[in-house]
Amino acid sequence: MKENVFNRNLLKFIKHSPTPFHAVAQMVEMLDGYGYVRLREGDAWKLEKMGRYYVTRNDSALIAFTAGGLDWPRSGIRMVGAHTDSPCLKVKPRPEMLRHSFLQLGVEVYGGALLNPWFDRDLSLAGRVTVLTAAGTIKNVLCDFGDPVAVIPSLAIHLDREANKDKSVNPQEELPPLLLQMDEDARSDLFFRDILLDRLKRADPTLDAVEVLDFEISLYDTHPPALAGLNRDFIVGARLDNLLSCYTGLAALLASSGKQPALLVCNDHEEVGSASTTGAQGTFLEALLTRILPAPEDRLRALDRSMMVSADAAHGIHPNYTGKYDGNHGPLLNRGPVVKINAGKRYATDSETAAVFRCVAHRLEIPVQDFVMRSDLACGSTIGPLTATRIGVRTVDAGVPIFAMHSIRETAGAHDGYHLFRVIHAFFQTEDLSAPA
Incomplete structure:
Protein backbone atom coordinates (compact mmCIF):
# COMPACT_ATOMS: atom_id res chain seq x y z
CA MET A 1 0.00 0.00 0.00
CA PRO A 87 -12.54 12.33 24.84
CA CYS A 88 -15.90 13.90 23.98
CA LEU A 89 -19.18 15.24 25.32
CA LYS A 90 -21.84 12.61 26.04
CA VAL A 91 -25.55 13.33 26.25
CA LYS A 92 -27.10 12.68 29.66
CA PRO A 93 -30.01 10.21 30.00
CA ARG A 94 -32.57 12.97 30.62
CA PRO A 95 -30.89 15.85 28.84
CA GLU A 96 -33.72 18.23 27.94
CA MET A 97 -33.19 21.83 29.07
CA LEU A 98 -35.59 24.54 27.88
CA ARG A 99 -34.22 27.99 28.67
CA HIS A 100 -35.36 31.28 27.10
CA SER A 101 -36.96 29.38 24.17
CA PHE A 102 -33.79 27.36 23.44
CA LEU A 103 -33.84 23.58 23.69
CA GLN A 104 -30.46 22.49 25.06
CA LEU A 105 -28.97 19.15 26.00
CA GLY A 106 -27.29 18.32 29.27
CA VAL A 107 -23.91 16.69 28.65
CA GLU A 108 -21.17 14.93 30.59
CA VAL A 109 -17.46 15.24 29.82
CA TYR A 110 -16.03 11.88 28.79
CA GLY A 111 -12.29 11.54 29.41
CA GLY A 112 -9.71 14.28 29.80
CA ALA A 113 -11.04 16.56 27.08
CA LEU A 114 -9.72 20.02 26.23
CA LEU A 115 -13.01 21.90 26.62
CA ASN A 116 -12.41 25.35 25.11
CA PRO A 117 -12.11 24.06 21.51
CA TRP A 118 -15.68 22.69 21.68
CA PHE A 119 -17.16 26.19 21.55
CA ASP A 120 -18.45 27.67 18.26
CA ARG A 121 -18.19 24.39 16.33
CA ASP A 122 -20.65 22.80 13.93
CA LEU A 123 -21.60 19.79 16.04
CA SER A 124 -23.61 16.67 15.31
CA LEU A 125 -24.83 13.69 17.32
CA ALA A 126 -23.98 10.00 16.94
CA GLY A 127 -23.87 6.77 18.90
CA ARG A 128 -25.89 3.68 19.71
CA VAL A 129 -29.61 3.64 20.43
CA THR A 130 -31.37 0.70 22.06
CA VAL A 131 -34.99 0.42 20.94
CA LEU A 132 -38.05 -1.70 21.61
CA THR A 133 -39.42 -3.27 18.43
CA ALA A 134 -43.05 -3.91 17.53
CA ALA A 135 -42.39 -7.59 18.21
CA GLY A 136 -41.39 -6.80 21.80
CA THR A 137 -37.65 -7.42 21.32
CA ILE A 138 -34.70 -5.18 22.20
CA LYS A 139 -32.50 -4.04 19.33
CA ASN A 140 -29.35 -1.92 19.05
CA VAL A 141 -29.21 0.58 16.20
CA LEU A 142 -26.39 2.90 15.14
CA CYS A 143 -27.39 6.53 14.87
CA ASP A 144 -25.57 9.41 13.17
CA PHE A 145 -27.36 12.70 12.54
CA GLY A 146 -24.58 13.66 10.12
CA ASP A 147 -25.57 17.29 9.65
CA PRO A 148 -24.66 20.08 12.08
CA VAL A 149 -27.54 20.02 14.56
CA ALA A 150 -25.98 21.65 17.63
CA VAL A 151 -23.64 24.43 18.68
CA ILE A 152 -22.09 25.66 21.94
CA PRO A 153 -21.77 29.44 21.49
CA SER A 154 -19.05 31.31 23.34
CA LEU A 155 -19.85 34.27 25.55
CA ALA A 156 -19.01 37.53 23.77
CA ILE A 157 -15.72 39.15 24.75
CA HIS A 158 -17.68 42.27 25.78
CA LEU A 159 -19.27 40.27 28.63
CA ASP A 160 -16.05 38.56 29.70
CA ARG A 161 -13.13 40.93 29.24
CA GLU A 162 -10.70 38.49 30.85
CA ALA A 163 -11.54 35.58 28.52
CA ASN A 164 -8.21 35.77 26.69
CA LYS A 165 -6.26 35.85 29.93
CA ASP A 166 -7.92 33.23 32.12
CA LYS A 167 -10.68 31.12 30.59
CA SER A 168 -11.97 28.21 32.66
CA VAL A 169 -15.04 26.18 31.70
CA ASN A 170 -17.85 25.09 34.00
CA PRO A 171 -19.06 21.91 32.25
CA GLN A 172 -22.46 21.93 33.96
CA GLU A 173 -23.33 25.51 33.11
CA GLU A 174 -21.39 26.37 29.95
CA LEU A 175 -21.34 23.20 27.81
CA PRO A 176 -25.04 22.41 27.14
CA PRO A 177 -25.36 22.83 23.35
CA LEU A 178 -28.21 24.59 21.57
CA LEU A 179 -30.35 22.15 19.58
CA LEU A 180 -33.24 24.32 18.43
CA GLN A 181 -35.42 27.31 19.29
CA MET A 182 -39.07 26.76 20.10
CA ASP A 183 -42.21 28.09 21.75
CA GLU A 184 -41.89 27.17 25.40
CA ASP A 185 -45.62 26.68 25.92
CA ALA A 186 -46.49 24.89 22.69
CA ARG A 187 -43.58 22.43 22.66
CA SER A 188 -42.79 21.86 26.32
CA ASP A 189 -43.40 18.12 25.84
CA LEU A 190 -40.58 17.58 23.32
CA PHE A 191 -38.18 14.87 24.48
CA PHE A 192 -34.77 13.89 23.14
CA ARG A 193 -35.86 10.25 22.82
CA ASP A 194 -38.64 11.31 20.47
CA ILE A 195 -36.08 13.17 18.38
CA LEU A 196 -33.90 10.05 18.25
CA LEU A 197 -36.78 7.79 17.26
CA ASP A 198 -37.85 10.16 14.51
CA ARG A 199 -34.29 10.40 13.17
CA LEU A 200 -33.85 6.61 13.18
CA LYS A 201 -37.07 6.03 11.28
CA ARG A 202 -36.22 8.69 8.72
CA ALA A 203 -32.81 7.06 8.19
CA ASP A 204 -34.37 3.58 7.88
CA PRO A 205 -38.12 3.50 7.12
CA THR A 206 -38.12 -0.30 7.54
CA LEU A 207 -37.06 -0.02 11.20
CA ASP A 208 -39.85 -1.44 13.37
CA ALA A 209 -38.89 0.49 16.51
CA VAL A 210 -41.75 1.76 18.68
CA GLU A 211 -39.80 3.23 21.59
CA VAL A 212 -36.29 4.35 22.49
CA LEU A 213 -35.39 2.52 25.67
CA ASP A 214 -31.94 4.04 26.13
CA PHE A 215 -29.02 5.52 24.24
CA GLU A 216 -25.29 6.28 24.27
CA ILE A 217 -25.02 9.44 22.19
CA SER A 218 -22.06 11.80 21.85
CA LEU A 219 -21.43 15.15 20.22
CA TYR A 220 -18.80 15.40 17.50
CA ASP A 221 -17.32 18.00 15.15
CA THR A 222 -18.78 17.66 11.66
CA HIS A 223 -15.76 19.19 9.92
CA PRO A 224 -14.03 16.24 8.21
CA PRO A 225 -10.36 15.32 8.76
CA ALA A 226 -8.02 16.64 6.12
CA LEU A 227 -4.46 16.99 4.95
CA ALA A 228 -3.23 20.50 5.83
CA GLY A 229 -0.18 22.70 5.35
CA LEU A 230 1.37 24.26 2.26
CA ASN A 231 2.97 20.94 1.40
CA ARG A 232 0.21 18.81 2.98
CA ASP A 233 2.60 17.94 5.81
CA PHE A 234 -0.11 17.45 8.44
CA ILE A 235 -3.25 15.47 9.12
CA VAL A 236 -5.77 17.51 11.09
CA GLY A 237 -8.92 15.93 12.46
Whole structure:
Protein backbone atom coordinates (compact mmCIF):
# COMPACT_ATOMS: atom_id res chain seq x y z
CA MET A 1 0.00 0.00 0.00
CA LYS A 2 1.32 3.44 -0.93
CA GLU A 3 1.31 6.37 1.47
CA ASN A 4 -1.30 8.41 -0.41
CA VAL A 5 -3.68 5.45 -0.44
CA PHE A 6 -3.06 4.82 3.26
CA ASN A 7 -3.81 8.45 4.18
CA ARG A 8 -6.89 8.62 1.98
CA ASN A 9 -8.33 5.50 3.59
CA LEU A 10 -7.35 6.72 7.07
CA LEU A 11 -9.22 10.00 6.60
CA LYS A 12 -12.27 8.12 5.33
CA PHE A 13 -12.17 5.76 8.32
CA ILE A 14 -11.99 8.61 10.83
CA LYS A 15 -14.73 10.59 9.11
CA HIS A 16 -17.15 7.66 9.32
CA SER A 17 -16.23 6.74 12.91
CA PRO A 18 -17.70 9.48 15.12
CA THR A 19 -18.08 7.02 18.04
CA PRO A 20 -16.50 3.70 19.12
CA PHE A 21 -19.63 1.91 17.86
CA HIS A 22 -19.15 3.34 14.38
CA ALA A 23 -15.41 2.62 14.44
CA VAL A 24 -16.02 -1.05 15.20
CA ALA A 25 -18.70 -1.21 12.50
CA GLN A 26 -16.17 0.20 10.01
CA MET A 27 -13.55 -2.36 11.07
CA VAL A 28 -16.06 -5.20 10.80
CA GLU A 29 -16.89 -4.10 7.24
CA MET A 30 -13.20 -4.11 6.33
CA LEU A 31 -12.61 -7.52 7.91
CA ASP A 32 -15.62 -9.01 6.16
CA GLY A 33 -14.27 -7.69 2.88
CA TYR A 34 -11.01 -9.56 3.46
CA GLY A 35 -12.74 -12.84 4.26
CA TYR A 36 -12.29 -12.84 8.02
CA VAL A 37 -14.78 -15.11 9.80
CA ARG A 38 -16.89 -13.60 12.54
CA LEU A 39 -16.85 -15.46 15.85
CA ARG A 40 -19.42 -14.87 18.58
CA GLU A 41 -18.57 -15.34 22.23
CA GLY A 42 -21.77 -17.29 22.80
CA ASP A 43 -20.99 -19.88 20.11
CA ALA A 44 -18.62 -22.84 20.02
CA TRP A 45 -15.43 -22.11 18.10
CA LYS A 46 -13.54 -24.35 15.71
CA LEU A 47 -10.40 -22.69 14.38
CA GLU A 48 -8.54 -23.86 11.31
CA LYS A 49 -4.94 -23.52 10.19
CA MET A 50 -4.33 -20.26 8.34
CA GLY A 51 -7.77 -19.12 9.46
CA ARG A 52 -8.62 -15.42 9.87
CA TYR A 53 -11.13 -14.45 12.54
CA TYR A 54 -12.61 -11.59 14.54
CA VAL A 55 -14.90 -11.13 17.52
CA THR A 56 -16.60 -8.03 18.96
CA ARG A 57 -17.87 -7.17 22.40
CA ASN A 58 -20.60 -4.59 23.13
CA ASP A 59 -20.25 -3.31 19.54
CA SER A 60 -17.43 -1.03 20.76
CA ALA A 61 -14.40 -3.33 21.12
CA LEU A 62 -12.89 -5.78 18.65
CA ILE A 63 -10.23 -8.47 18.40
CA ALA A 64 -9.07 -9.72 14.99
CA PHE A 65 -6.43 -12.41 14.53
CA THR A 66 -4.77 -14.78 12.12
CA ALA A 67 -4.36 -18.34 13.38
CA GLY A 68 -1.23 -19.25 11.39
CA GLY A 69 -0.30 -22.88 11.86
CA LEU A 70 -2.18 -23.12 15.19
CA ASP A 71 1.10 -23.96 16.92
CA TRP A 72 0.88 -20.98 19.24
CA PRO A 73 3.04 -22.42 22.07
CA ARG A 74 5.92 -22.64 19.62
CA SER A 75 5.34 -19.52 17.51
CA GLY A 76 3.83 -17.09 20.00
CA ILE A 77 1.49 -14.30 18.84
CA ARG A 78 2.41 -10.88 17.51
CA MET A 79 -0.08 -8.50 19.15
CA VAL A 80 -1.01 -4.86 18.64
CA GLY A 81 -3.34 -2.99 20.98
CA ALA A 82 -5.22 0.29 20.49
CA HIS A 83 -8.43 1.89 21.76
CA THR A 84 -11.60 3.00 20.00
CA ASP A 85 -12.70 5.80 22.35
CA SER A 86 -11.74 9.47 22.44
CA PRO A 87 -12.54 12.33 24.84
CA CYS A 88 -15.90 13.90 23.98
CA LEU A 89 -19.18 15.24 25.32
CA LYS A 90 -21.84 12.61 26.04
CA VAL A 91 -25.55 13.33 26.25
CA LYS A 92 -27.10 12.68 29.66
CA PRO A 93 -30.01 10.21 30.00
CA ARG A 94 -32.57 12.97 30.62
CA PRO A 95 -30.89 15.85 28.84
CA GLU A 96 -33.72 18.23 27.94
CA MET A 97 -33.19 21.83 29.07
CA LEU A 98 -35.59 24.54 27.88
CA ARG A 99 -34.22 27.99 28.67
CA HIS A 100 -35.36 31.28 27.10
CA SER A 101 -36.96 29.38 24.17
CA PHE A 102 -33.79 27.36 23.44
CA LEU A 103 -33.84 23.58 23.69
CA GLN A 104 -30.46 22.49 25.06
CA LEU A 105 -28.97 19.15 26.00
CA GLY A 106 -27.29 18.32 29.27
CA VAL A 107 -23.91 16.69 28.65
CA GLU A 108 -21.17 14.93 30.59
CA VAL A 109 -17.46 15.24 29.82
CA TYR A 110 -16.03 11.88 28.79
CA GLY A 111 -12.29 11.54 29.41
CA GLY A 112 -9.71 14.28 29.80
CA ALA A 113 -11.04 16.56 27.08
CA LEU A 114 -9.72 20.02 26.23
CA LEU A 115 -13.01 21.90 26.62
CA ASN A 116 -12.41 25.35 25.11
CA PRO A 117 -12.11 24.06 21.51
CA TRP A 118 -15.68 22.69 21.68
CA PHE A 119 -17.16 26.19 21.55
CA ASP A 120 -18.45 27.67 18.26
CA ARG A 121 -18.19 24.39 16.33
CA ASP A 122 -20.65 22.80 13.93
CA LEU A 123 -21.60 19.79 16.04
CA SER A 124 -23.61 16.67 15.31
CA LEU A 125 -24.83 13.69 17.32
CA ALA A 126 -23.98 10.00 16.94
CA GLY A 127 -23.87 6.77 18.90
CA ARG A 128 -25.89 3.68 19.71
CA VAL A 129 -29.61 3.64 20.43
CA THR A 130 -31.37 0.70 22.06
CA VAL A 131 -34.99 0.42 20.94
CA LEU A 132 -38.05 -1.70 21.61
CA THR A 133 -39.42 -3.27 18.43
CA ALA A 134 -43.05 -3.91 17.53
CA ALA A 135 -42.39 -7.59 18.21
CA GLY A 136 -41.39 -6.80 21.80
CA THR A 137 -37.65 -7.42 21.32
CA ILE A 138 -34.70 -5.18 22.20
CA LYS A 139 -32.50 -4.04 19.33
CA ASN A 140 -29.35 -1.92 19.05
CA VAL A 141 -29.21 0.58 16.20
CA LEU A 142 -26.39 2.90 15.14
CA CYS A 143 -27.39 6.53 14.87
CA ASP A 144 -25.57 9.41 13.17
CA PHE A 145 -27.36 12.70 12.54
CA GLY A 146 -24.58 13.66 10.12
CA ASP A 147 -25.57 17.29 9.65
CA PRO A 148 -24.66 20.08 12.08
CA VAL A 149 -27.54 20.02 14.56
CA ALA A 150 -25.98 21.65 17.63
CA VAL A 151 -23.64 24.43 18.68
CA ILE A 152 -22.09 25.66 21.94
CA PRO A 153 -21.77 29.44 21.49
CA SER A 154 -19.05 31.31 23.34
CA LEU A 155 -19.85 34.27 25.55
CA ALA A 156 -19.01 37.53 23.77
CA ILE A 157 -15.72 39.15 24.75
CA HIS A 158 -17.68 42.27 25.78
CA LEU A 159 -19.27 40.27 28.63
CA ASP A 160 -16.05 38.56 29.70
CA ARG A 161 -13.13 40.93 29.24
CA GLU A 162 -10.70 38.49 30.85
CA ALA A 163 -11.54 35.58 28.52
CA ASN A 164 -8.21 35.77 26.69
CA LYS A 165 -6.26 35.85 29.93
CA ASP A 166 -7.92 33.23 32.12
CA LYS A 167 -10.68 31.12 30.59
CA SER A 168 -11.97 28.21 32.66
CA VAL A 169 -15.04 26.18 31.70
CA ASN A 170 -17.85 25.09 34.00
CA PRO A 171 -19.06 21.91 32.25
CA GLN A 172 -22.46 21.93 33.96
CA GLU A 173 -23.33 25.51 33.11
CA GLU A 174 -21.39 26.37 29.95
CA LEU A 175 -21.34 23.20 27.81
CA PRO A 176 -25.04 22.41 27.14
CA PRO A 177 -25.36 22.83 23.35
CA LEU A 178 -28.21 24.59 21.57
CA LEU A 179 -30.35 22.15 19.58
CA LEU A 180 -33.24 24.32 18.43
CA GLN A 181 -35.42 27.31 19.29
CA MET A 182 -39.07 26.76 20.10
CA ASP A 183 -42.21 28.09 21.75
CA GLU A 184 -41.89 27.17 25.40
CA ASP A 185 -45.62 26.68 25.92
CA ALA A 186 -46.49 24.89 22.69
CA ARG A 187 -43.58 22.43 22.66
CA SER A 188 -42.79 21.86 26.32
CA ASP A 189 -43.40 18.12 25.84
CA LEU A 190 -40.58 17.58 23.32
CA PHE A 191 -38.18 14.87 24.48
CA PHE A 192 -34.77 13.89 23.14
CA ARG A 193 -35.86 10.25 22.82
CA ASP A 194 -38.64 11.31 20.47
CA ILE A 195 -36.08 13.17 18.38
CA LEU A 196 -33.90 10.05 18.25
CA LEU A 197 -36.78 7.79 17.26
CA ASP A 198 -37.85 10.16 14.51
CA ARG A 199 -34.29 10.40 13.17
CA LEU A 200 -33.85 6.61 13.18
CA LYS A 201 -37.07 6.03 11.28
CA ARG A 202 -36.22 8.69 8.72
CA ALA A 203 -32.81 7.06 8.19
CA ASP A 204 -34.37 3.58 7.88
CA PRO A 205 -38.12 3.50 7.12
CA THR A 206 -38.12 -0.30 7.54
CA LEU A 207 -37.06 -0.02 11.20
CA ASP A 208 -39.85 -1.44 13.37
CA ALA A 209 -38.89 0.49 16.51
CA VAL A 210 -41.75 1.76 18.68
CA GLU A 211 -39.80 3.23 21.59
CA VAL A 212 -36.29 4.35 22.49
CA LEU A 213 -35.39 2.52 25.67
CA ASP A 214 -31.94 4.04 26.13
CA PHE A 215 -29.02 5.52 24.24
CA GLU A 216 -25.29 6.28 24.27
CA ILE A 217 -25.02 9.44 22.19
CA SER A 218 -22.06 11.80 21.85
CA LEU A 219 -21.43 15.15 20.22
CA TYR A 220 -18.80 15.40 17.50
CA ASP A 221 -17.32 18.00 15.15
CA THR A 222 -18.78 17.66 11.66
CA HIS A 223 -15.76 19.19 9.92
CA PRO A 224 -14.03 16.24 8.21
CA PRO A 225 -10.36 15.32 8.76
CA ALA A 226 -8.02 16.64 6.12
CA LEU A 227 -4.46 16.99 4.95
CA ALA A 228 -3.23 20.50 5.83
CA GLY A 229 -0.18 22.70 5.35
CA LEU A 230 1.37 24.26 2.26
CA ASN A 231 2.97 20.94 1.40
CA ARG A 232 0.21 18.81 2.98
CA ASP A 233 2.60 17.94 5.81
CA PHE A 234 -0.11 17.45 8.44
CA ILE A 235 -3.25 15.47 9.12
CA VAL A 236 -5.77 17.51 11.09
CA GLY A 237 -8.92 15.93 12.46
CA ALA A 238 -10.92 14.62 15.37
CA ARG A 239 -10.14 11.41 17.27
CA LEU A 240 -6.63 10.86 15.90
CA ASP A 241 -6.07 9.62 19.46
CA ASN A 242 -6.65 6.80 18.92
CA LEU A 243 -8.48 5.95 15.71
CA LEU A 244 -5.24 6.52 13.81
CA SER A 245 -3.73 3.56 15.68
CA CYS A 246 -6.88 1.43 15.25
CA TYR A 247 -6.83 1.92 11.50
CA THR A 248 -3.06 1.50 11.25
CA GLY A 249 -3.12 -1.77 13.19
CA LEU A 250 -6.03 -3.12 11.16
CA ALA A 251 -4.52 -2.12 7.81
CA ALA A 252 -1.27 -3.84 8.80
CA LEU A 253 -3.12 -7.00 9.84
CA LEU A 254 -5.12 -7.12 6.61
CA ALA A 255 -1.93 -6.72 4.59
CA SER A 256 -0.04 -9.45 6.46
CA SER A 257 0.50 -12.91 5.01
CA GLY A 258 -1.25 -14.72 7.85
CA LYS A 259 1.54 -17.27 8.19
CA GLN A 260 2.59 -15.87 11.57
CA PRO A 261 -0.11 -15.72 14.28
CA ALA A 262 -0.99 -12.05 14.64
CA LEU A 263 -3.65 -10.26 16.68
CA LEU A 264 -5.17 -6.78 16.92
CA VAL A 265 -7.17 -5.79 19.99
CA CYS A 266 -9.07 -2.50 20.01
CA ASN A 267 -10.40 -1.85 23.50
CA ASP A 268 -12.96 0.73 24.57
CA HIS A 269 -12.93 3.05 27.61
CA GLU A 270 -9.18 3.73 27.70
CA GLU A 271 -9.86 7.43 28.21
CA VAL A 272 -11.72 6.76 31.47
CA GLY A 273 -9.47 4.09 33.01
CA SER A 274 -10.28 0.92 31.01
CA ALA A 275 -12.32 -0.63 33.84
CA SER A 276 -15.16 -2.23 31.88
CA THR A 277 -16.05 -5.42 30.04
CA THR A 278 -14.57 -3.90 26.89
CA GLY A 279 -11.63 -2.09 28.50
CA ALA A 280 -8.07 -3.30 28.92
CA GLN A 281 -8.74 -4.02 32.60
CA GLY A 282 -11.59 -6.31 31.55
CA THR A 283 -11.47 -9.92 30.38
CA PHE A 284 -11.88 -9.49 26.62
CA LEU A 285 -8.35 -10.36 25.48
CA GLU A 286 -7.65 -12.71 28.37
CA ALA A 287 -10.86 -14.65 27.67
CA LEU A 288 -9.97 -15.03 24.00
CA LEU A 289 -6.46 -16.29 24.78
CA THR A 290 -7.85 -18.73 27.33
CA ARG A 291 -10.31 -19.98 24.76
CA ILE A 292 -7.85 -20.55 21.92
CA LEU A 293 -5.22 -21.91 24.33
CA PRO A 294 -7.22 -23.69 27.05
CA ALA A 295 -4.23 -25.60 28.47
CA PRO A 296 -2.46 -23.28 30.97
CA GLU A 297 1.00 -24.58 30.06
CA ASP A 298 0.40 -24.03 26.34
CA ARG A 299 -0.91 -20.54 27.01
CA LEU A 300 2.07 -19.58 29.17
CA ARG A 301 4.49 -20.95 26.60
CA ALA A 302 2.76 -18.96 23.87
CA LEU A 303 2.82 -15.74 25.91
CA ASP A 304 6.51 -16.21 26.62
CA ARG A 305 7.11 -16.17 22.86
CA SER A 306 4.71 -13.28 22.23
CA MET A 307 4.96 -9.50 22.29
CA MET A 308 2.54 -6.60 22.11
CA VAL A 309 2.87 -3.16 20.56
CA SER A 310 0.57 -0.85 22.53
CA ALA A 311 -0.11 1.69 19.78
CA ASP A 312 -1.27 5.06 21.02
CA ALA A 313 -0.56 8.70 20.28
CA ALA A 314 2.55 10.43 21.68
CA HIS A 315 3.18 14.10 22.45
CA GLY A 316 5.04 15.79 19.61
CA ILE A 317 7.16 18.78 20.62
CA HIS A 318 5.00 21.88 20.03
CA PRO A 319 7.08 24.78 18.67
CA ASN A 320 5.08 27.32 20.70
CA TYR A 321 5.53 25.46 24.00
CA THR A 322 8.99 23.89 23.87
CA GLY A 323 9.45 24.37 27.62
CA LYS A 324 6.80 21.72 28.28
CA TYR A 325 9.03 18.90 26.99
CA ASP A 326 12.20 17.14 28.04
CA GLY A 327 14.79 18.60 25.71
CA ASN A 328 16.31 15.24 24.80
CA HIS A 329 13.00 13.44 24.32
CA GLY A 330 10.77 15.75 22.27
CA PRO A 331 9.57 13.89 19.16
CA LEU A 332 9.07 15.81 15.92
CA LEU A 333 6.17 15.27 13.55
CA ASN A 334 7.08 13.42 10.35
CA ARG A 335 10.29 12.05 11.82
CA GLY A 336 9.08 8.53 12.53
CA PRO A 337 7.17 6.62 15.22
CA VAL A 338 7.88 7.15 18.91
CA VAL A 339 8.83 4.70 21.66
CA LYS A 340 7.33 5.92 24.95
CA ILE A 341 9.24 5.30 28.18
CA ASN A 342 8.42 6.00 31.84
CA ALA A 343 10.31 4.93 34.96
CA GLY A 344 7.03 4.68 36.90
CA LYS A 345 5.69 2.14 34.37
CA ARG A 346 2.98 4.42 33.09
CA TYR A 347 4.23 2.97 29.81
CA ALA A 348 5.05 -0.74 29.58
CA THR A 349 8.21 -0.34 27.48
CA ASP A 350 11.42 -2.02 28.63
CA SER A 351 14.82 -2.19 26.96
CA GLU A 352 14.10 -5.53 25.29
CA THR A 353 10.73 -4.62 23.79
CA ALA A 354 12.04 -1.24 22.68
CA ALA A 355 14.98 -3.00 21.01
CA VAL A 356 12.67 -5.31 19.05
CA PHE A 357 10.61 -2.35 17.82
CA ARG A 358 13.76 -0.41 16.86
CA CYS A 359 15.23 -3.40 15.02
CA VAL A 360 12.08 -3.93 12.96
CA ALA A 361 12.00 -0.21 12.07
CA HIS A 362 15.74 -0.15 11.31
CA ARG A 363 15.33 -3.00 8.85
CA LEU A 364 12.84 -0.79 6.98
CA GLU A 365 15.09 2.29 7.28
CA ILE A 366 12.42 4.05 9.34
CA PRO A 367 13.73 6.30 12.15
CA VAL A 368 12.44 5.83 15.71
CA GLN A 369 12.10 8.65 18.23
CA ASP A 370 11.82 8.60 22.04
CA PHE A 371 9.39 10.29 24.39
CA VAL A 372 9.92 10.72 28.12
CA MET A 373 7.74 13.14 30.10
CA ARG A 374 9.43 16.01 31.92
CA SER A 375 10.36 14.86 35.43
CA ASP A 376 8.29 17.67 36.97
CA LEU A 377 5.08 16.77 35.09
CA ALA A 378 2.68 13.86 35.58
CA CYS A 379 2.77 11.22 32.85
CA GLY A 380 -0.29 9.83 31.10
CA SER A 381 -0.74 6.14 30.42
CA THR A 382 -2.12 3.65 27.89
CA ILE A 383 -3.58 0.17 27.66
CA GLY A 384 0.03 -1.13 27.55
CA PRO A 385 0.70 -1.49 31.29
CA LEU A 386 -2.84 -2.77 31.91
CA THR A 387 -2.60 -5.46 29.24
CA ALA A 388 0.92 -6.46 30.27
CA THR A 389 -0.27 -6.82 33.86
CA ARG A 390 -3.46 -8.66 32.96
CA ILE A 391 -2.04 -11.32 30.63
CA GLY A 392 1.73 -11.18 31.23
CA VAL A 393 2.83 -10.30 27.71
CA ARG A 394 5.98 -8.29 26.96
CA THR A 395 4.91 -4.88 25.70
CA VAL A 396 6.32 -1.78 24.05
CA ASP A 397 4.37 1.49 24.05
CA ALA A 398 4.76 3.21 20.71
CA GLY A 399 2.83 5.50 18.40
CA VAL A 400 2.87 8.62 16.26
CA PRO A 401 3.53 12.10 17.69
CA ILE A 402 0.63 14.55 17.60
CA PHE A 403 -0.27 18.08 18.73
CA ALA A 404 -3.34 19.11 20.74
CA MET A 405 -3.96 15.66 22.22
CA HIS A 406 -7.53 15.40 23.55
CA SER A 407 -8.70 18.49 21.68
CA ILE A 408 -11.76 18.35 19.44
CA ARG A 409 -9.26 18.37 16.54
CA GLU A 410 -5.70 17.07 16.72
CA THR A 411 -2.70 17.35 14.39
CA ALA A 412 -0.36 14.57 13.24
CA GLY A 413 2.37 14.32 10.65
CA ALA A 414 1.17 13.16 7.25
CA HIS A 415 4.00 10.60 6.98
CA ASP A 416 4.07 9.13 10.49
CA GLY A 417 0.96 6.97 10.27
CA TYR A 418 2.30 5.26 7.18
CA HIS A 419 5.68 4.74 8.86
CA LEU A 420 3.94 3.10 11.81
CA PHE A 421 1.88 0.96 9.42
CA ARG A 422 5.05 -0.37 7.80
CA VAL A 423 6.66 -1.17 11.17
CA ILE A 424 3.56 -2.97 12.47
CA HIS A 425 3.13 -4.85 9.21
CA ALA A 426 6.72 -6.11 9.47
CA PHE A 427 6.27 -6.87 13.19
CA PHE A 428 3.22 -9.02 12.45
CA GLN A 429 5.35 -11.15 10.14
CA THR A 430 8.52 -11.35 12.27
CA GLU A 431 9.19 -15.00 13.00
CA ASP A 432 11.91 -14.70 15.66
CA LEU A 433 11.54 -11.84 18.15
CA SER A 434 15.03 -12.52 19.50
CA ALA A 435 16.47 -11.74 16.07
CA PRO A 436 13.99 -9.32 14.44
CA ALA A 437 16.57 -7.86 12.07
